[in-house]
Amino acid sequence: MTDPTEAGGSADGRLPVVVVGAGAMGGEWIRMLARSPYAMAVGVVDLDVELAAATVASAGLDGVVIGSSVAEVAERADAAAVINVTVPQAHRVVNEQALRAGLPVLCEKPLAPTVAEALRQVALADITGELLMVSQSRRYFNHLAAFRRAVAALGPLSTVNAQFFHADHEPGFREQMAHPLLVDMSIHHFDQLRSLTRDEPIAVRCSSWNPPWSWFAGDAAASAEFELASGARFVYAGSRCTPGSQTSWNADWRVWGEQGSASWDGDDVVRVEADGVGIDLPDGREGIEGSLEEFVTALRAGATPQNEVRANVLSLAMVEGAIRSSERGGERVVLADLLEASLADAIADERSDDVAALLASWTSAAEGIATPAWGSAPATIASGGAR
Numbered sequence: 430m431t432d433p434t435e436a437g438g439s440a441d442g443r444l445p446v447v448v449v450g451a452g453a454m455g456g457e458w459i460r461m462l463a464r465s466p467y468a469m470a471v472g473v474v475d476l477d478v479e480l481a482a483a484t485v486a487s488a489g490l491d492g493v494v495i496g497s498s499v500a501e502v503a504e505r506a507d508a509a510a511v512i513n514v515t516v517p518q519a520h521r522v523v524n525e526q527a528l529r530a531g532l533p534v535l536c537e538k539p540l541a542p543t544v545a546e547a548l549r550q551v552a553l554a555d556i557t558g559e560l561l562m563v564s565q566s567r568r569y570f571n572h573l574a575a576f577r578r579a580v581a582a583l584g585p586l587s588t589v590n591a592q593f594f595h596a597d598h599e600p601g602f603r604e605q606m607a608h609p610l611l612v613d614m615s616i617h618h619f620d621q622l623r624s625l626t627r628d629e630p631i632a633v634r635c636s637s638w639n640p641p642w643s644w645f646a647g648d649a650a651a652s653a654e655f656e657l658a659s660g661a662r663f664v665y666a667g668s669r670c671t672p673g674s675q676t677s678w679n680a681d682w683r684v685w686g687e688q689g690s691a692s693w694d695g696d697d698v699v700r701v702e703a704d705g706v707g708i709d710l711p712d713g714r715e716g717i718e719g720s721l722e723e724f725v726t727a728l729r730a731g732a733t734p735q736n737e738v739r740a741n742v743l744s745l746a747m748v749e750g751a752i753r754s755s756e757r758g759g760e761r762v763v764l765a766d767l768l769e770a771s772l773a774d775a776i777a778d779e780r781s782d783d784v785a786a787l788l789a790s791w792t793s794a795a796e797g798i799a800t801p802a803w804g805s806a807p808a809t810i811a812s813g814g815a816r
């Protein structure tokens with residue numbers, strides 16, 4: 430297991446990391462790392478080595494080790510961690526290479542295309558003893574934190590509503606996916622719902638479709654209703670191929686509770702209609718900078734970040750539950766049942782004996798994701814924007 434006190438080898442105290450995946454988002458990470466006080470890119474890996482070199486050069490960096498093998502680049506660069514910014518279907522394989530090489534991982538969302546693949550990674554993180562954290566970067570917005578504080582003051586909730594309407598053209602893996610909205614985008618909003626309400630999803634009914642003019646191969650639009658453990662409902666509607674009346678990338682939110690209501694436009698407008706409830710805006714790092722700060726802080730403190738791999742499984746279950754419901758004509762899908770079916774799939778799919786044996790030893794998937802694999806206490810981050 431990585432010794433948290435040793436995780437951070439550069440002279441200025443920044444964590445030396447390898448970025449795997451040098452595409453559009455990998456470039457964002459590499460440019461952010463170039464100015465980060467928390468970590469620095471010492472290696473960059475991509476199947477396309479020329480792309481990796483070009484992305485490093487465009488960030489104005491020298492001396493970065495470039496290659497196509499995670500373990501080899503990490504060793505040559507003397508890296509202490511990996512940031513996985515590959516396409517979703519490569520996340521598990523790359524995370525496995527890194528964790529087996531003794532390197533903790535901060536992995537871009539979605540952790541995996543299915544809950545079964547996510548459960549295999551929970552077991553893998555357990556076996557290696559390394560931190561695997563999912564970068565759900567849309568949890569880290571100061572206005573979301575202010576909105577969360579306002580929502581907490583509304584008392585028991587009745588209804589949470591979120592809408593996401595965009596027309597985004599990002600050629601590549603998204604345009605080929607069966608469910609580009611739910612798998613690649615709604616994962617953010619479903620995860621934000623859990624962060625916002627501290628409530629957990631129980632069941633979902635969903636319908637997804639592809640508007641006739643869509644430039645996506647799969648379903649670019651969906652509407653879904655989730656039942657939450659408190660009894661409240663989360664009502665979601667979204668599309669990635671709807672020009673006009675664009676919402677924020679963070680979606681547009683409204684919440685109604687016993688004491689009143691609150692709304693967030695997903696950017697910088699939070700409103701509250703409830704007696705005695707104000708708006709308290711923190712000043713933390715946002716987006717991937719906030720996510721990186723929490724990863725490095727948790728690693729050094731041996732603490733559990735909010736998006737430690739196990740905590741992320743229910744966000745993915747919301748996505749897969751919505752897809753299964755849509756495929757069954759809007760049938761109600763119970764997420765606890767989905768988790769247990771996914772555990773059986775995970776055991777059947779797994780090729781590593783140690784991971785398969787650990788999965789098979791769980792009495793249930795619910796038990797398997799109950800206790801964080803890493804850290805003894807919740808991580809606290811200096812800037813406080815995330816919580």
Ligand SMILES: NC(=O)c1ccc[n+]([C@@H]2O[C@H](COP(=O)([O-])OP(=O)(O)OC[C@H]3O[C@@H](n4cnc5c(N)ncnc54)[C@H](O)[C@@H]3O)[C@@H](O)[C@H]2O)c1
Pocket residue numbers: 449450451452453454455474475476477480514515516517519522523537538539564566567601602613
């Ligand atoms: N947090 C956010 O707001 C946000 C925004 C955009 C993208 N993302 C996520 O970032 C990830 C990457 O998205 P993108 O737009 O950069 O995709 P992209 O297709 O532009 O880049 C992905 C890169 O990964 C490389 N790659 C694929 N498999 C690999 C492997 N096995 N080993 C090494 N390299 C491999 C590809 O060659 C490619 O260069 C996705 O998971 C996406 O959902 C997050």
